[in-house]
Amino acid sequence: MTDQPRLRIRGLKKSFGDRTILNGIDLDVPAGKSTVIIGGSGNGKSLLLRCILGLIEPDEGIIEIDGENILQASRRRHETLLKRIGMLFQNAALFDSMSVLDNILFGLKAKGKAARGNRAEQEKEALHLLSQVGLGAHVAPLNPAELSGGMQKRVGLARALAGRPDILFFDEPTTGLDPIMSAVIDGLISDCVTRLGSTALTITHDMTSAMRIGDHAAMLYGGKIIWQGPANRLMESGNPIVDQFTHGRREGPIPTSSLTSSGSAGS
Template sequence: MTGTLPKIRIRDLHKSFGSKKVLDGINLDVMPGTSFVIIGGSGSGKSVLLRCILGLIIPDSGSIEIDGEDMLTASPRRQDVLRGKIGMLFQNGALFDSLPVWENVTFGLLALKRLTRKEGRSHAGSILAQVGLDPSVGELYPSELSGGMQKRVGLARAIAAQPDILFFDEPTTGLDPIMGAVIDGLIVDCVKKLGSTAIAITHDMASAQRIGDDAAMLYKGQLIWKGPASALMDSGNAMVDQFTHGRREGPITMELRR
């Protein structure tokens, strides 16, 4: 892809909370139409990085470009346009309990008045079918769904507006191995069908290899390794190998909180 403009380009990104440095000079290119997986331990900065790209957290310095346009220096109106290119599957679904499934799926489109409620109901049915759910599920409420069904509804909402970019925050958390594999398969299918660029953060190594084309590991605010997702279990990097194989002994040590 030489000469191709990265879909997402991050340079020298820094973010601290008080004295704690969470992101320490992140440099990352995610190419169009690829899926990039970021792994790392709890507190390594994965979620903060996603929230910076989404604009939910303002970094201290650096640049975040989408299609060559810097999110951090763009006007508020342009920032809204750039964020409108992004769909998000949240770790715990983040569904609205008081709304039926069909309204959850089309929430953003209804809020922006891109669909009428009648159109929204019909559109939700077709999107639910894409994630393996019967359109009749649209009339149920989130509390009436299993964990796996809630994940599917969250995925349906993420793809409802046919976004250019998809983010997945721990997509298999709380699921059994079989349902996790099902969700990963749906994610791969949806990304390919839309032609989207995807970033996923996960602790699940099987999921990372199923979803990702490329991968990186975040440790103490820095990307310490990048490579093909297929090499995660045999990276040649001592820290990555310790993490991916779940070894107690190695260069990564648990820090005690004071």
């Protein structure tokens, strides 16, 4: 079953009142590869991740991990499957009341790993995770507010790697970062995929980032995946909608209103 995707999504739909955000998403995410999803704000990129994570229940559709539909799994089995996923949220989403160390220990606990070994062994693993994202032990006792935006992203990535998940989700990982730190974060993401053999799914509107980290790419527009292909073809896809978006052209089939639409549900 070498051709079976790690994640397989078919006919996924989600509406809020009379507003349809996801209108039949079909997407394959190949195992051991990095897939990027591009699209404007309000087109449902973050909502798609939330549906996969079980944070929001879709109205219709299938979400499979290695051929198993997680929407039909028992609660216990569903939780087990979701523990295979590590998530880096857009703003790192660190707990302000916890130190960096405790944030990572929380990640280990959420994956069921903190129950193994004593406190010293757990802290050793947490410090190892920090080292994997280029941060030293001196950062561990600090609070998130004492860190720069780039360092917070790195800590968020370390927490996402807790428990060594084989699936990683990244929600706009370079938003708010300068070009150099964006390149650093992209490099860390690529390294995780290569070194750990993880399957990565990233949502972004940063074309430079998409080209750097993506093996496979897809564009979400109008509630559907309108194009899929190798990430190195993003800038010359041949699809007029994709071409307008990736090249940042004002004129084209995408109306300006759809690029400026907002709403947390459909970001």
